[in-house]
Amino acid sequence: MTKFIFVAGGVISGVGKGVATASIGKILQSKGFRVSAAKIDPYINVDAGTLNPLEHGEVFVTSDGTECDQDIGNYERFLDQDFGSANYLTTGRVYQAVINRERNLGYNGKTVEVVLHIPEEVISRLQLAAEKDKADFLLVEVGGTVGDYQNLLFLEAARMMKRRMPDQVLFVLVTYLPVPENIGEMKTKPTQHAVRALNSAGIQPDIIIARAKVPVDKPRKQKISDFCNVDADDVISAPDVASIYEIPINFENDNLGNRILKKFGLEQREKDLKEWEKLVKKIQAPKETVHIGIVGKYFEIGDFTLMDSYLSVIESIKHAAWANGREPKITWLSAEQYEKNSGALQELKQYDGIIVPGGFGIRGIEGKIKAIQFCREKKIPYFGLCLGMQLAVIEFARNVCGLKDATSTEFVKDSKTPVIDVMPDQKVLLEEKRYGGTMRLGAYPCKVNKKTIAYRAYGKEDIVERHRHRYELNNKYREVLASKGMVMSGVNAERDLVEIAELKEHPFFLGTQFHPELQSRPLRPHPLFREFIKACVTKRSH
Ligand code: GLN
Secondary structure (H helix, E strand, O other): OOEEEEEEEOOOOOOOHHHHHHHHHHHHHHOOOOEEEEEEEOOOOOOHHHOOHHHHOOOEEOOOOOEEOHHHHHHHHHHOOOOOHHHEEEHHHHHHHHHHHHHOOOOOOOOOOHHHHHHHHHHHHHHHHHHHOOOOEEEEEEOOOOOOOOOHHHHHHHHHHHHHOHHHEEEEEEEEOOOOOOOOOOOOHHHHHHHHHHHHOOOOOOEEEEEEOOOOOHHHHHHHHHHHOOOHHHEEEEEOOOOHHHHHHHHHHOOHHHHHHHHOOOOOOOOOOHHHHHHHHHHHOOOOEEEEEEEEOOOEEOOEEOOHHHHHHHHHHHHHHHHOOOEEEEEEEEHHHHHHOHHHHHHHHHOOEEEEOOOOOOOOHHHHHHHHHHHHHOOOOEEEEOHHHHHHHHHHHHHOOOOOOOEEOOOOOOOOOEEEEEOHHHHHHHHOOOOOOOOEEEEEEEEEOOOOHHHHHHOOOEEEEEEEEOEEEOHHHHHHHHHOOEEEEEEEOOOOEEEEEEEOOOOOEEEEOOOHHHHOEOOEOOHHHHHHHHHHHHHHOO
16 A cells, blocks of 8 residues: 655745655665655646746656656656656646546536545546555655645645545655844744644644754754644754755654654664765765856846756766766856857866757857857867757858858748758647647657767667657758768667767767756766766866
């Protein structure tokens, strides 16, 4: 019988619910249980695919092609497991299913109502996810903050599950305890209010994870215990950490795993977090840096720089840097500055390597192309991810093959030199404005050619990588690109699509049509990122 652990957030958004959820999963997994996780997003969007990354962060893509929340990426990285559509719920998905069923007479003429039909649909979806993954524990992260209007029906579903199977459901509240500078003391009041808000939804938290700048001390644990109806031992200290990968270990310092087992009436179990602890030691060890510049456009909101849009890219760089014994340092470079001022390109020399990640639309394109040209000519290691690969092809076509107006039909619809062109099946979808969930999505096989950088990295010919794009390298230009030295080092055989392109006589110049960052795991860095960082490190030591 699966046990369900609901994780909700209180006080503020962004307290790290996703990572807390993933960490609880990691601990239970380390005790030998089968763990799965589900994310509930309270928005009406059916999936994250149409959301502006500046608003909601990265769109993560699973193997089965679900465009979902970045937290699914956290679950995959922590648990080293693949998830999919069944592990992702949104208000939109739930309502869409209920409405479709009603239209098909699936409710036999009954009046279909928000309560109970919506929570019932949520419950049955969670149960399906648990069954699919044959989970001993299903962690369910409820998006938003308690007290929000948007997630009430999900909390209602959770409350109903607890009533129906009291021994199989547990509630964790992740809250935030501020330490206002002028007071200099950690305050528990917002947490008390968050618990009240949860209580008013009919839910009593069993465990409170207390996020704060510093560890929560005994008197405050006691205070939370007194005011919030939990044992002081069930208040888990969660101070800020340098690396998110320390969190499972921190939770275990407060004995979280066995507290959970106890609440479910299960026997206490030893954990095996040895590999994980080794990783954390490696992360904490002092070491030289490797400095990577990311040329992108989804990171400036007002006066703040947000890194969420490229979360998996950042994590992949970290995994690979640690594997190469380096401390990663990442700098955000705005593509548009290179359009206004070519002189600014000189700054690229300061970096050990440059990445152009995925992206959509024409803004910033010419700046990125200039940056890529600079990397190619000055032999700075370059790694292009999806759009970054397409732009590397465009740059090469323009400046090496002499195809001066080479571009992608994403930017110039009726281009005479479309070296990157829309896939034929995608053309129809775009014309009919069918944008949602219709890109080339999810995992596809790719054949890697021997004697290439890609083969050196992977060490094998058959790989599977995840995609999210509508455009691709136009096969009409393959010959001319190849004749000037571009190597098509990976191809999808079924549709004859170029998936990896690279250049010789360069420390590292490679682009992938797929998104390797989606499959990098802390204990298994992605081979291409590992190889890229290796080249960055080698270049610097010359
Ligand atoms: N906009 C490009 C395409 O649709 C690249 C997409 C991406 O970088 N994910 O093909």
